[in-house]
Amino acid sequence: MIEAELSRSVQRWCKGATGATSAAKLSGGASQETWRFDIVHPDGVIGAILRRSPKGYGAAPTRAAGLAAEAQLMQLAFEAGVPSPRVMHVLVPEDDLGTGFIMQRIEGETIARKILRDGEYAAARPLLARQIGGILAGLHWLPKDKLPELRSRGATQEISEFERDYRSLNWPKPVFELALRWLRDHDPGPSAETTLVHGDFRNGNLIIGADGVRAVLDWELAHLGDPMEDLGWVCVNSWRFGEIDKPVGGFGSREELFAGYEAAGRKVDPARVKFWEVMGTLRWGIMCGGMMQRFREGPDHSMERAMIGRRASETEIDLLRLLAPRGS
Amino acid sequence: MQDEPSPIELTKSVADFLRNDISPLITGHQAFKLRVAINILDLVTRQLTREEDSDAAEVGRLRALLGIDGSVTELNRVLADRIAKGELDLATPGLADHLWATTMDKLAVDQPNYASYRRELGRGW
Numbered sequence: 507m508i509e510a511e512l513s514r515s516v517q518r519w520c521k522g523a524t525g526a527t528s529a530a531k532l533s534g535g536a537s538q539e540t541w542r543f544d545i546v547h548p549d550g551v552i553g554a555i556l557r558r559s560p561k562g563y564g565a566a567p568t569r570a571a572g573l574a575a576e577a578q579l580m581q582l583a584f585e586a587g588v589p590s591p592r593v594m595h596v597l598v599p600e601d602d603l604g605t606g607f608i609m610q611r612i613e614g615e616t617i618a619r620k621i622l623r624d625g626e627y628a629a630a631r632p633l634l635a636r637q638i639g640g641i642l643a644g645l646h647w648l649p650k651d652k653l654p655e656l657r658s659r660g661a662t663q664e665i666s667e668f669e670r671d672y673r674s675l676n677w678p679k680p681v682f683e684l685a686l687r688w689l690r691d692h693d694p695g696p697s698a699e700t701t702l703v704h705g706d707f708r709n710g711n712l713i714i715g716a717d718g719v720r721a722v723l724d725w726e727l728a729h730l731g732d733p734m735e736d737l738g739w740v741c742v743n744s745w746r747f748g749e750i751d752k753p754v755g756g757f758g759s760r761e762e763l764f765a766g767y768e769a770a771g772r773k774v775d776p777a778r779v780k781f782w783e784v785m786g787t788l789r790w791g792i793m794c795g796g797m798m799q800r801f802r803e804g805p806d807h808s809m810e811r812a813m814i815g816r817r818a819s820e821t822e823i824d825l826l827r828l829l830a831p832r833g834s
Numbered sequence: 835m836q837d838e839p840s841p842i843e844l845t846k847s848v849a850d851f852l853r854n855d856i857s858p859l860i861t862g863h864q865a866f867k868l869r870v871a872i873n874i875l876d877l878v879t880r881q882l883t884r885e886e887d888s889d890a891a892e893v894g895r896l897r898a899l900l901g902i903d904g905s906v907t908e909l910n911r912v913l914a915d916r917i918a919k920g921e922l923d924l925a926t927p928g929l930a931d932h933l934w935a936t937t938m939d940k941l942a943v944d945q946p947n948y949a950s951y952r953r954e955l956g957r958g959w
Contacts, residue, residue, distance in 0.1 A: 678914035681933055684924070687917060748949045809870045816877065819940040823950045826937055830930040832957060 508541065508603070512556070515601040515608075516545045520594065523547050526554075538573070538726075542611060553613070558597060558606030569727060575654040576725045577607035579702070582652055588644040589713075589721050612721045614713035618747045621714050622756045630718045635758025637718050638707075638740060639766020645722070646701040646733040646772060653702055658730040660696050664785060665689045668792055675795045681822040685788045688829050694778050697732035705729055707736045708745040709755030734775055737763065738782025743824040744790050784828050791821030842882045849875035880943045888939035895932045 512526035529543040538559055545552040557573055571579070574596065583590035591609040621627050659667075669686055672679075705727030713721040739745075741753040741760060749756030754763045764774040798815025800806045839847075852872050860868055889906045896909035899922070904912070916922045924930050938959055941951040 678911045680910065680913045680917055681937060683914045683917035684933065687920065687923065743950060746949075750949045750953065809867065809874055813870060813874060813877075816944045819937065819944045820948050820950070822937045823941055823948070823954065826930075826934060827950055827954075830924055830933065832934060832954065 509543070511602050512543055515595070515597075515603060516554075518600070520545055520547070520552070522549065523552075529556075538606075553611030554594065555591065555609050555611045556603070556606065557609070558604045560604045561602075569657075571654070571656055571726055571728045573606040573726075575656060575728065577609075578654045579648075579725045579728055580609065582648055583645060583722065586644060586648055588641055588648075589719050591721050612713050614715040614720045616710060616713055616723070618709040618745070618756070621709065622747055622749055626716055627714060630714065630716055631757055633718055634714070635752070635754035635762035636766035636769075638712075638754060638757070639737075639763040639768075640770050641719060641722065642704075642707065642733075642736050642740070642763075643767045643770030643772045645704055645707075645736070647770070648702050650700075650702070650730075653730075656702070656729045658700070659703075660731055661689075661693050661781065661785070662695065665693060668785070668789060672792050672795070675792070675799055677795050677798075679791075679818070679822065681825055682788060682791060684829060685784060685825045689781070689785055689788070692781055692784075694732075694775075694781055697734065697778070699733065700730050701733045703729050703731040703733060703735050705735075706739070708740050708742070709747065709757070710745060712755075732778060732782070733772070734778035735782045735785075737767065737774065737779045738784075739786040741779070741783045742786040742790060743827075744787070744820065780828075784825065787821050787824050787828065791818045791825070794818040794821065840882075842879055845875055845879045845882065849879065877943060880946070884939070884943055888942075892932075892936050892939070895928070895935065899926075899928055899932055 509526050509529045512529060516523040516526050523545050525546045526543050527546055529541055532540045532542055532555075538557070541556040541558075543554055543556065545554050557576065559573060577593050577596050580590050581593040584592050591612050593607055593609045595608040597603050597606050597608070615621050615624075615627070622631070665686065672682055672686070704722065704725060706724050707722065711722070711724040712719050713723060740755055740763070743750060743753075746752060746756040752758050753760050760776075760779070764776070767774055794814055794817045797811045798818075801808070801811035801815060849872055852868060852875070857865065857868055857872070893906050893909060896906070896913060897903055900909060900912055900916070902909070902912065913922070922929055934954075938951070938954065941948055945951065
């Protein structure tokens with residue numbers, strides 16, 4: 507069914523294309539879907555990805571940048587040499603596919619546990635922390651005058667927003683309260699420099715091959731803010747998938763991350779990075795609470811959602827390890 | 835008093851049946867869902883096994899910290915509130931120890947294989 511629309515669409519903008527096949531939905535909530543498909547072309551099949559909001563789901567959730575902004579950011583990143591898929595087409599009404607865009611499909615692995623354990627990535631793994639530093643620097647260098655319109659968020663606003671989210675759950679958690687107090691006491695204030703922040707740069711949102719990072723995905727939480735936020739988030743223990751002594755996604759050390767970042771001509775502020783790591787840990791914990799609420803109130807009454815609610819305690823032990831380490 | 839077998843034994847028997855007899859027969863997305871289901875039953879079994887003792891210990895610590903009595907839920911609300919108001923913090927004797935003990939008890943039920951938990955457990959609890 508979607509192949510008919512895709513076939514008509516690709517023939518309009520992809521020179522020589524004769525149709526689309528092998529469409530399969532990769533993920534999707536009610537308002538946003540990701541599909542893989544192949545563009546049939548006389549020179550050979552072209553792998554493609556569709557990101558879209560189906561018709562009638564135009565509005566983005568409050569924190570999301572929106573698909574149009576995502577497409578623009580990925581294209582900007584691609585042009586600046588940040589590993590990113592090339593955007594091939596931004597959907598127009600004639601496509602009859604809703605709103606969104608079509609991009610080149612990049613082969614590789616996104617499943618964090620495989621990247622951390624499979625032999626195929628063994629040579630790449632020790633290089634990734636430093637490489638990620640360089641990529642984040644590239645991303646933070648993207649020219650601000652070319653960016654789409656994005657929400658702007660500093661540390662102080664983020665603390666208030668997470669506190670509001672947490673209180674709305676009516677889910678008293680002494681460790682989260684402690685973390686909120688710590689964040690308020692250590693709020694670094696506005697950063698000297700405001701840049702593009704990816705917002706969800708972590709192991710799991712990167713396509714990785716034997717040669718390293720091939721693409722940065724999931725730009726939907728992109729915003730303007732403190733560049734150190736991305737460096738802190740990539741270090742959150744939840745994205746180390748068991749490799750807890752390698753803070754950068756389970757790949758390597760903060761020192762390697764920082765060296766890669768500074769080699770690309772940018773400065774690291776380690777105290778701010780730590781602040782954002784604590785913030786990120788709490789952020790994921792509160793998101794687990796949100797999953798519990800969605801399970802309980804019905805929109806997604808799945809076992810998986812229910813079990814994610816039970817992962818909040820992982821962030822509590824990680825917060826205690828950050829804020830009240832034992833034996834110290 | 836209810837008859838036996840206990841809820842712990844009953845839940846465990848269902849989990850073992852699904853794990854040993856059903857999961858070899860199932861593949862694909864349904865196999866993934868089945869693993870989640872078994873994980874839930876295992877979690878429930880752990881909670882039924884541990885909750886009474888861990889709640890009692892938690893209430894004991896909370897009474898000492900807060901100087902009041904109440905259910906484990908009520909006392910947790912008061913503790914959260916006092917931390918939010920800045921009346922208690924990490925400098926308060928016993929608070930860090932209490933939060934650690936409570937969190938370790940939660941992980942023992944929720945995610946006993948979580949790496950941070952294994953590490954802390956190895957330091958001796």
